[in-house]
Amino acid sequence: MQYAQLDIADLEREMATLAQRYSAVSDSNLSLDLTRGKPAPEQLDLSNALDGILEGDYVSPSGIDARNYGDLRGLPEARELGAEILGLPAERIIAAGPSSLTLMYQVMDAAYHYGLSGPSWAGEAPVKAICPVPGYDRHFTLTESFGIEMTNVPMTASGPDMDRVEALVESDPCVKCIWCVPKYSNPSGCVYSPETVGRIASLANRASAGFMVFWDNAYAVHDFEFPPAVLDDVLARAEACGNGDNVVLFGSTSKITFAGGGISFVAGSPATLDKLEARLSVMLIGHDKVNQLRHARFLGGRVEAHMRAHADLVRPKFEAVDRILHASLDGLGIAEWSRPRGGYFIVLETIPGLAAEVVNLAGRAGVRLTPAGATHPYGRDPDDRTIRLAPTFASLGEVEAATEVLALCIRLASARRIRADRDT
Ligand SMILES: Cc1ncc(COP(=O)(O)O)c(C=O)c1O
Structure with missing residues (x-):
């Protein structure tokens, strides 16, 4: 059910479960990074033949x-x-x-x-x-x-x-x-x-x-x-x-x-x-x-043959992000994200006013994300809702683990915000 439709008791139960999961994740000393759009080492390897050619x-x-x-x-x-x-x-x-x-x-x-x-x-x-x-x-x-x-x-x-x-x-x-x-x-x-x-x-x-x-x-x-x-x-x-x-x-x-x-x-x-x-x-x-x-x-x-080899390395990482976000967030009404057919990035939109909070929560749990606001001039996203994900550099396993944490942080931040809004 959409978080906005939960009653206060259900919201608080959800918050307690999520907070428990968040503290377990935070204690597990993760060090994951989805910040910059860099090619992974295996992608760079595809061009090693440049040397000496x-x-x-x-x-x-x-x-x-x-x-x-x-x-x-x-x-x-x-x-x-x-x-x-x-x-x-x-x-x-x-x-x-x-x-x-x-x-x-x-x-x-x-x-x-x-x-x-x-x-x-x-x-x-x-x-x-x-x-x-x-x-x-x-x-x-x-x-x-x-x-x-x-x-x-x-x-x-x-x-x-x-x-x-x-x-x-x-x-x-x-x-x-x-x-x-x-x-x-x-x-x-x-x-x-x-x-x-x-x-x-x-x-x-x-x-x-x-x-x-x-x-x-x-x-x-x-x-x-x-x-x-x-x-x-x-x-x-x-x-x-x-x-x-x-x-x-x-x-x-x-x-x-x-x-x-x-x-x-x-x-x-x-x-x-x-x-x-x-x-x-x-x-x-x-x-x-x-x-x-x-x-x-x-x-x-x-060029196309070479880019197909890149695609074989990169596509599974994008698919993993999409799969995990769907599994964790579908139907909750708290986030939307893009599903690109190429390139290096996915954009994710939270409820307005939550992007910085989500990036911060993820960072404290060991998952580095591009700072909220970086997608806008002067580093200011007026709605504070845009998060850029760069899944290429990390390994597939790291991308999966980082996306799980990201989804958890979005749920926790959203549940807290919706609960707090009920008091105002
Ligand atoms: C849109 C865009 N333009 C340019 C660049 C950088 O290109 P170059 O390495 O050729 O300077 C990037 C790198 O992330 C990019 O995303």
């Missing part, structure tokens, strides 16, 4: 000596790999160093100080960014570091609430950009619908000059189910309505090969790539093409 042959099929300076847009073969991952023509892609987050910083810097699709944002105050929530904490940290004001827009099952986004863009010329994680969104796992992609592609028609869509397709090929979910081509759709310069796309192999030791990609219109190359040329003479060549040799033409 060049066997002393550093010249790319296109005839470039990967050991030397130059070719700021990257090896043609690495750009082809980016095309395979992002589903774009290779000539629209720059292949770069190990981190797409660094590219996002560089692109934001270019738009802010020099202008990308229009005048620089620097002279304008305030500059505002639309941040769909829940979202990726590092996008928010990056944006805040430029002094840009962040405005929350809620996510729906098909992407950001586009009525809200369009209204904001139309009514406020200070709104200069939107962050999007369009496939297996971090953390809800949703995939933007074709309608949402189309509306995002045409946003610049309603916005002030220089508006940018930052399209972080970090989980483009991180599918658990095949055939995988399909994401519409935002660049083609933007170009079709004259907005090709207003979209910049990002991706990387961080969660395909080695996190922090992969290669990254930035994509956009010819004009955008020219501007970015000019900015990049101030910072470096060429990215690590040896690593680009290793990746092209290792992954080129076999």
